[in-house]
Amino acid sequence: MAVTAFDATELGWIDPIVDRVLEEDLARGDVTSRAVVPPVANARARLVAKAPCVVAGLPVFARVFERIDSQVRVEARVEDGTAVDAGTELAVVFGRARSILAGERSALNLLGRASGVATATRTFVEAAGGMVVADTRKTMPGLRALDRYAVRVGGGRNHRDDLGAAVLIKENHARIAGGVAAAVRAAKACVGHMTKVSCEVTNLDEVRAALEAGAEVLLLDNMTDDDVAEAVRIVAGRAVVEASGGLAPERLARLAAAGVNVASVGAITHSAPAADLSLLFDPPGDGP
Structure with a gap:
């Protein structure tokens, strides 16, 4: 399995995801393959994109088969991050037919999910005019590491990984604390000077209040283009300005x-459709 520049330092999260998925699908084995496929039968299968996409997750795809049968071999034809057209051959899988069939759906599910996220991310990145496009915590439960990897492959950046990764004061935090200014002051008193405090704001009064209280990142939530422009003027470079809330690609250039x-x-994670992929077995006797 060729490891691309995207994943060389982050393979540690793959096996837990793969093992959970295989346990879900193979806890009782593959009764159909046991019934109709001879145990000694070998096969060659081609992984093909049925629609244009940005490929992400080939190391995960390969690892599914390796966890089932170490003798199965996956040869990638492209690297993660490649934009491909319909009909492109992405990889070839060789090995025992039963092993390939056992991993087929799990491998396609993970690769299709990751490639769908990468494709959606690339669409936003290309529309952003150089502005950073980041994900959120709105990821598929149990697959956050895969989703975040796919975002990076698509050219985006990751937001906080979990609730312990950064301070981000949201609307409900501010309500309980008595407003954004009180919430920001409480956060800064708690976490110390080495941790940035981010605060979600919904109007220009909250922009001013959070900024004066010392917020280093202001998350403008569901604000109009005019209010965004005014918020940027008010901030005047004193904090990072982040926009969020139902953003569409066509709006990013204006922001x-x-x-x-x-x-x-x-x-890019909660609504990305899975990439359309197929694993096509060659007829018995066909060569490589």
């Missing part, structure tokens, strides 16, 4: 022109 630093987009 970038207004001076927004980061667009955080939940849709």
Whole structure:
């Protein structure tokens, strides 16, 4: 399995995901393959994109088969991050037919999910005019590491990994604390000077209040283009300005022109359709 520049330092998260998925699908084995496929039968199968996509997750795809049968071999034809057209051959799988069939659906599910996220991310990144596009915590339960990897492959950046990774004061935090200013002051008193405090704001009064209280990152939530531009003027470089809330690709260029630093987009993970992929077995006797 060729490891691309995208995943060389981050393979540690793959096996837990793969093992959970295989346990879900193979806890009772593969009764159909046991019934109709001879145990000694070998096969060659081609992984093909049925629609255009940005490929992400080939190391995960290969690892599914390796965890089932160490003798199965996966030869990648492209690298993660490659934009491909329909009909492109992405990889070839060789090995025992039963082993390939046992891993087929799990491998396709993971690769299709990751490639769908990478494809959606690339769409937003290409529309952003150089502005950073980041994900959110709106990821598939149990697959956050895969989703975050796919975002990076698509050209985006990751937001906080979990609730312990950074301070981000949201609307409900502010309500309980008595407003954004009180919440920011409480957070800064708790975490110390080495940790940035981010605060979600929904109007210009909250922008001013959070900024004066010392917030280092302001997350402009569901604000109009005019209010975003005014918020950037008020901030005047004193904090990172991040926009969020139902953002569409066609809006990103306007946000970038207004001076927004980061667009955080939940849709690249929570609404990305899976890439359309197939694993096609060659007829018995066909050569490579």
